[in-house]
Amino acid sequence: MSEAEVYEKVVGVITPFAKNADALAAISRDTNILDDLEVNSARLVDIMLEFEDAFDIEVEDEAADNIATVGDAVQLIVQKTS
Amino acid sequence: MTHKVVITGMGVLAPNAHGLTAYERALRDGVSGIRFIEKMAENKFACQVAGAPQGVETLAHDYLTDEDLLAMNQSMIYTAIAGIDCWRDAGLAEPSPDSEVDWDTGAIIGTGIGGMDTTAEKLIPKVNAGKVRRLGSTLVEQVMSSSVSAKLAGILGLGGQVTTNSSACTTGTEAVVNAFLHIREGRAKRMIAGGAEAASHYIWSGFDAMRVLNRRSNDAPEKASRPMSASAAGFIPGSGAGFLMLESLDSALQRGARIYAEVAGGYVNCGGHRGGGSMTAPNPEGVIRCIQGALELARIAPSEVDAINGHLTATFADPKEIANWQNALGVSAADFPLINSTKSMVGHGLGAAGGLECVAATLQLYHGFIHGSLNCEDLHPEIASIESSVVQKTRPFDGHIIAKSSFGFGDVNGCVLLKKWQD
Numbered sequence: 001m002s003e004a005e006v007y008e009k010v011v012g013v014i015t016p017f018a019k020n021a022d023a024l025a026a027i028s029r030d031t032n033i034l035d036d037l038e039v040n041s042a043r044l045v046d047i048m049l050e051f052e053d054a055f056d057i058e059v060e061d062e063a064a065d066n067i068a069t070v071g072d073a074v075q076l077i078v079q080k081t082s
Numbered sequence: 083m084t085h086k087v088v089i090t091g092m093g094v095l096a097p098n099a100h101g102l103t104a105y106e107r108a109l110r111d112g113v114s115g116i117r118f119i120e121k122m123a124e125n126k127f128a129c130q131v132a133g134a135p136q137g138v139e140t141l142a143h144d145y146l147t148d149e150d151l152l153a154m155n156q157s158m159i160y161t162a163i164a165g166i167d168c169w170r171d172a173g174l175a176e177p178s179p180d181s182e183v184d185w186d187t188g189a190i191i192g193t194g195i196g197g198m199d200t201t202a203e204k205l206i207p208k209v210n211a212g213k214v215r216r217l218g219s220t221l222v223e224q225v226m227s228s229s230v231s232a233k234l235a236g237i238l239g240l241g242g243q244v245t246t247n248s249s250a251c252t253t254g255t256e257a258v259v260n261a262f263l264h265i266r267e268g269r270a271k272r273m274i275a276g277g278a279e280a281a282s283h284y285i286w287s288g289f290d291a292m293r294v295l296n297r298r299s300n301d302a303p304e305k306a307s308r309p310m311s312a313s314a315a316g317f318i319p320g321s322g323a324g325f326l327m328l329e330s331l332d333s334a335l336q337r338g339a340r341i342y343a344e345v346a347g348g349y350v351n352c353g354g355h356r357g358g359g360s361m362t363a364p365n366p367e368g369v370i371r372c373i374q375g376a377l378e379l380a381r382i383a384p385s386e387v388d389a390i391n392g393h394l395t396a397t398f399a400d401p402k403e404i405a406n407w408q409n410a411l412g413v414s415a416a417d418f419p420l421i422n423s424t425k426s427m428v429g430h431g432l433g434a435a436g437g438l439e440c441v442a443a444t445l446q447l448y449h450g451f452i453h454g455s456l457n458c459e460d461l462h463p464e465i466a467s468i469e470s471s472v473v474q475k476t477r478p479f480d481g482h483i484i485a486k487s488s489f490g491f492g493d494v495n496g497c498v499l500l501k502k503w504q505d
């Protein structure tokens with residue numbers, strides 16, 4: 001899967017959890033999942049589970065803790081799937 | 083000093099209607115919300131009919147965001163729909179995620195069983211499969227007993243006491259009594275009160291196993307809920323949500339709110355599982371004390387009660403309930419108040435029942451009618467003496483007091499007295 005494809009899929013997973021519609025409309029790799037999209041911090045657990053299902057990977061807790069932006073998630077997933 | 087308490091808003095999501103206008107019409111016209119339930123047949127229930135609100139999936143998206151719905155089960159969704167309706171009906175400012183906290187309003191939203199659909203469909207299968215990690219973050223907020231009140235508080239920005247009560251089939255009425263006492267004592271200006279219960283075959287299964295559901299009417303759903311009938315053979319499970327906005331009279335007058343009725347009194351108690359009472363049957367003395375306690379608090383004489391919206395589920399307990407009312411009021415059969423059962427149309431909403439029925443009682447008082455009780459053409463012989471009081475066809479009503487009573491497993495009782503509001 002190309003990096004662009006991973007990015008699209010990551011955005012698709014995060015979209016239902018985003019509470020800030022303006023930030024979602026302007027989403028980029030630099031968008032902070034909690035601060036910009038205003039995702040409820042508890043829901044990061046659910047987003048990681050959806051990444052696992054969508055990309056057939058396992059996201060360890062330590063790796064999940066290091067994801068702050070959309071780009072961080074894309075980078076981690078590209079590493080795990082390449 | 084105590085405060086007068088009035089009803090300034092209502093919200094309802096019932097098996098036979100959503101919204102006050104539709105619910106009033108359904109009550110007046112005797113529209114049954116009881117339907118055949120595929121899931122009950124598939125799972126070999128003896129009773130295969132129930133009352134469930136219709137069109138909820140579409141409604142949910144009208145009222146809630148996708149993000150909200152990620153962590154909401156049925157009873158929470160029902161609560162949100164009826165709760166938002168109740169808030170709007172009370173004429174309060176439209177809430178948004180950024181609106182100010184309303185420190186003057188709280189909520190007592192009861193549920194009898196709670197999030198059993200989530201427990202059965204998600205929690206147990208995953209835990210048993212060793213997939214605890216896969217439960218995600220949304221389980222706790224859906225299975226905690228207070229899920230219904232907690233979510234509504236977030237939607238509306240409530241800043242008063244927000245809690246969930248649970249007392250089986252008395253739940254919704256108990257919530258109204260508790261909220262009434264709360265405002266009466268000056269602890270809050272407004273409280274949203276009532277009950278919610280999911281439509282889930284998991285919730286209904288235990289009642290089916292107890293053989294307290296009517297298993298004889300699967301081919302005629304609209305005839306299945308038969309309170310006060312000689313051919314009553316058990317209740318029909320129901321679900322939904324019904325809420326009242328209770329408000330201090332001072333606050334209601336100050337903001338020019340429309341007043342539906344006064345809550346003149348209310349009482350809750352328990353029969354202690356003595357004197358014929360048990361986990362599943364009421365101690366008559368407890369019931370009588372409950373009714374009389376409500377009358378005393380309201381300073382209303384027994385002869386002033388014009389109508390009773392009964393608990394009346396369509397079990398063997400219906401004639402006993404009526405006998406308890408006769409003893410509590412001390413009136414002759416000829417002077418017995420009018421009586422009906424909303425469950426004849428919506429089934430037994432369990433924790434939601436008191437809420438759905440308090441809304442029905444308030445609508446009847448405000449709009450001046452008493453709805454007909456369906457399916458009691460063959461009146462139970464033990465209540466033949468009050469036949470003229472049993473309302474079978476909707477009729478006009480110019481009375482001033484309607485009593486709403488509920489009784490539940492655990493030998494618990496609740497009674498609310500609603501009084502017509504006159505400016």
